[in-house]
Amino acid sequence: MESKRGYHHGDLRNALLAATTELVRERGARGFSVSEAARRAGVSSSAPYRHFSDREAMLAAAALVGFHALGERFSSLPDERAFEARAAWIAVSYLRFAQEDPARFETMFASGIDKSRHEDLMRQAVVVQALLEAALGPFLDPAELVDRAAELWSLAHGVATLVLQGNLQHVVDAGRVESLAESAARSWAAGVASAQR
Amino acid sequence: MESKRGYHHGDLRNALLAATTELVRERGARGFSVSEAARRAGVSSSAPYRHFSDREAMLAAAALVGFHALGERFSSLPDERAFEARAAWIAVSYLRFAQEDPARFETMFASGIDKSRHEDLMRQAVVVQALLEAALGPFLDPAELVDRAAELWSLAHGVATLVLQGNLQHVVDAGRVESLAESAARSWAAGVASAQR
DNA sequence: GATCTGATGTGAGAGGTTCTTACATCGGAG
């Protein structure tokens, strides 16, 4: 499409972003290098610094895309009428999100990005939290909504990270991981519900 | 004590390990470098490779120490007679472990170590799981013990990692994080207990 | 006691990285 380029690329920022996600998928966030991304985009190794201040900024940009995708996933959820079912759906969805693209998940949460240096990332993390609150809102006392949403997020996040890093490898076999997430979420939700009454 | 050394250090491996944990504490796992560790131990930059095959191996060794410490923490727990109290104690302890030395926790779980390359690490992760199983054993059906322990670990781990990475920063203020962990664990335990009956 | 040897440390260096700085190019506003 934009094969023959002259001195200027035309869409380098996006090309670099694509190269970044591809590279991270192949080699992990640690294996990612600005040089290699530049190489793949066909530009010199200093060109990326016109578009990103930092190596970290490139990863942060990729992570931001990931956070948007995660947000999207939670923005329209099936209208489960039961609290427990909804909690379970959220936890399982989160786990699937992590498993279907581990590199993306790693970039978002385990690439060592200093979130305080990237407010856009911070904001998008808050959006995720807000979506969870919206999802649980109909079932909970507003006074505890924030905490409960954070708890569910924590639970789902814990399952996802432990699994992805292989900490449960010799404990729960791969096929049953989803049901573990579901069971954990259901237990939690049941406990929450029983305390409310 | 071992101030004046000649050509040979005498205890380089340990000195390097100490330098590693110190360095990680200062600069994070990503900021750690073999060269700098060598410098601090007062040896040449190639000396560490006599004791560790890899940069990763140094981090793995430090992580292993961390896993031992975590194991220790769970090996003797107060004899709470109530299931929910014990679950809460575990979650809160885990969170404290993470917060009292974030660098150690980061090394253990977010430094990008390939666990499959370090069976000692893998084994120690299994030990942690086993300790959790032992702690919950008295209260649970043996058939579901493994899964339940993994669920609790996940929950605690999720809280710890989200907090340490600042994802809950604008959601739950720092002082209330422990009570969030406790509340989450209690809810989960209550749900588990109610399903057992 | 002298020697030999394996473990441990050194120096140099190949090849990689991030990021900066001075300069080159070019599209579009005036």
Add this chain to the structure above:
DNA sequence: CTCCGATGTAAGAACCTCTCACATCAGATC
């Protein structure tokens, strides 16, 4: 049509990991 700001390049400083040939020395062996 000009010129200027945005975007590219080339070169290089300062790191990094890891390897290889060589130096040193403590302790086992004769």
